[in-house]
Amino acid sequence: MPIPRPPVQAAGCVLWRRSPIGGELEICLVHRPKYDDWSHPKGKLKRDEDTLAGAVREVGEETGCTALPGSRLPTVRYLAQGRPKEVHYWAAEATGGRFTSNDEVDRILWLPPSAARDRLTQPRDRTLVDALLTSLRLT
Helix, strand or coil: CCCCCCCEEEEEEEEEEECCCCCCEEEEEEEECCCCEEECCEEECCCCCCHHHHHHHHHHHHHCEEEEEEEEEEEEEEEECCEEEEEEEEEEEEEEECCCCCCCCCEEEEECHHHHHHHCCCHHHHHHHHHHHHHCCCC
16 A cells, blocks of 8 residues: 655745725635635745745745735635645735736735635635635735
8 A cells, every 4th residue: 555645845924904095804715826725925945944934935935925924714624636735814904015927826906805705716715715714804
């Protein structure tokens, strides 16, 4: 019997800000052209990388934003190409930076929570919007 492979470790953030126009909460979603999907910024951890450090790094790489991490959010577990994957998430406030399109992420959107929940491709990512609102005490 084959030995099960350990889960792929990844990390990301539910990145949020206050709208520069009206001050309402907005959540950042990234579009990945390789998968043609909308998700929270996330990615695989480097060898021996701390999950929080990896989450903040991935936000910077995918969105160009500096992230101020807050509460830990639920870890999401699923199969990716037949292998278990664990993505560790944090709430994080965008504190600056500027998006530049790249091969991995070609667009970002800042949306109110309900629109972000609707736009997310994977249902498993929608629960993270609710977890963010709870962590910010907005529910």
